[in-house]
Amino acid sequence: MAKSPEELAKERLARIEAAINLQEPDKVPLWGVGGDIVAAYAGITQYEFCYDYDKAVKAIEKFMRDFPFDTSMAGLMGLEGRIFCVAFSEFPDISPALSLITGPMHDVLGDKYYRYPGRELDENATPQFLGGTFMEPDEYDELIEDPVGFVAGTILPRACTNLDTPRKAMATWVRLGMECSKFFSAAGEIGRVSAELGYPPFPMGWGYSPLDIIGDFLRGVGTVVLDIYRYPDKVKKAAEALTEPITNYALYHKYMGARYAMIPLHLNEYLSPKLYNEFYWPYLKTVILKLYEEGIKPLVFFEGHHDAHLDTILELPEGWGIAYFEKTDVVKAKKVLQGHSCVMGGIPMGLLVGGTPMKIEEYIKNLLEEVKPGGGFILAPGVGTAPSETPVENMHALIEAVEKYGYY
Numbered sequence: 001m002a003k004s005p006e007e008l009a010k011e012r013l014a015r016i017e018a019a020i021n022l023q024e025p026d027k028v029p030l031w032g033v034g035g036d037i038v039a040a041y042a043g044i045t046q047y048e049f050c051y052d053y054d055k056a057v058k059a060i061e062k063f064m065r066d067f068p069f070d071t072s073m074a075g076l077m078g079l080e081g082r083i084f085c086v087a088f089s090e091f092p093d094i095s096p097a098l099s100l101i102t103g104p105m106h107d108v109l110g111d112k113y114y115r116y117p118g119r120e121l122d123e124n125a126t127p128q129f130l131g132g133t134f135m136e137p138d139e140y141d142e143l144i145e146d147p148v149g150f151v152a153g154t155i156l157p158r159a160c161t162n163l164d165t166p167r168k169a170m171a172t173w174v175r176l177g178m179e180c181s182k183f184f185s186a187a188g189e190i191g192r193v194s195a196e197l198g199y200p201p202f203p204m205g206w207g208y209s210p211l212d213i214i215g216d217f218l219r220g221v222g223t224v225v226l227d228i229y230r231y232p233d234k235v236k237k238a239a240e241a242l243t244e245p246i247t248n249y250a251l252y253h254k255y256m257g258a259r260y261a262m263i264p265l266h267l268n269e270y271l272s273p274k275l276y277n278e279f280y281w282p283y284l285k286t287v288i289l290k291l292y293e294e295g296i297k298p299l300v301f302f303e304g305h306h307d308a309h310l311d312t313i314l315e316l317p318e319g320w321g322i323a324y325f326e327k328t329d330v331v332k333a334k335k336v337l338q339g340h341s342c343v344m345g346g347i348p349m350g351l352l353v354g355g356t357p358m359k360i361e362e363y364i365k366n367l368l369e370e371v372k373p374g375g376g377f378i379l380a381p382g383v384g385t386a387p388s389e390t391p392v393e394n395m396h397a398l399i400e401a402v403e404k405y406g407y408y
Helices: 005-020 036-042 046-051 053-066 082-087 103-109 137-145 147-159 166-196 210-219 221-230 232-256 273-293 307-315 330-337 349-354 357-371 392-405
Strands: 204-206 260-264 297-302 322-325 342-347 377-381
Touching: 005 166, 005 377, 036 046, 036 053, 046 053, 046 103, 053 166, 082 147, 082 210, 082 232, 103 166, 137 147, 137 232, 147 210, 147 232, 204 232, 210 221, 210 232, 210 273, 221 232, 232 273, 260 273, 273 297, 273 307, 307 330, 322 330, 322 377, 330 342, 330 357, 342 349, 342 357, 349 357, 349 392, 357 377, 357 392
Parallel strands: 204 260, 260 297, 297 322, 322 342, 342 377
Antiparallel strands: none
């Protein structure tokens, strides 16, 4: 007999939580994908997916129905908005709402951080996060002295054309609130559809690495790496100063029911072990530990190749959360972190896009033979966003391979 949505959701959630708790579930959990493929599969443009919430919700429902992963990552499109979270980190009712900046929100802000299809990009292009340099090196002291005030009063008016005068800013914040309301209404509809299709609620908030705030939103990635050599003490003090507002806004999600917090890393791959341990890890570690102490398990996305820094994860408490790897060898990571951290990843996006169903089945069979024993593993694509050209038959082949080889 077919399972009810409630039964299916309960089964999927138990599977995921067992892996997070370093146990062997009934079957290896398969994390979902989202991104450009969702719009392409529904036959709408990326512009429509980003700007028409009704069409986006229908596209997401179709994708979730036809590709039954254990979790659904097919959500509304938004890009990193953490600089806005920092600016409002003293307001728990506002800060979490700005974790993602959608296309309509981008239009309202007139920001220079993002490019969206149908605006700065072709209507079928992938939304892009640009970041940028909006702070001068001699302003580190102002950032250190008052990180929230400096971001809100100096950085955002520079980065957003519709915040560059007080009068424009007043109207912009009102309009942004209206757009946030529309976004959360659409998100609520996705939640309803997800429940009807048997997807479990996965209560996840957001966090960030302090040095990534500086690199992504204030100084630019390349520039902050140079700053590490030019102004090492100021970079450290700035990262330390940002730790509290980042932790505060991340913890606000707890009061909204979150039990997990997604923390995407960006600069980790660019730093040698020496620089990572001196400028990046201490402040990220502080954020992770504070969340864990408050009952929130971080899901840290270790972007790029993180092999050189694997051992630092062992400094965290056993069962602290989920180590999600993009390009790091998960077989190696599982051996290093077995019994300590839930390991997530393992599916190269190149295989999913350019492989064949037969190659995907063979790869999954061989991988699971290595990583299944002992539990504590979630199978996931190296990145959660699949391009529009991803073959549908490969998606089905992935799901079928886990069904065939994933049971314990």
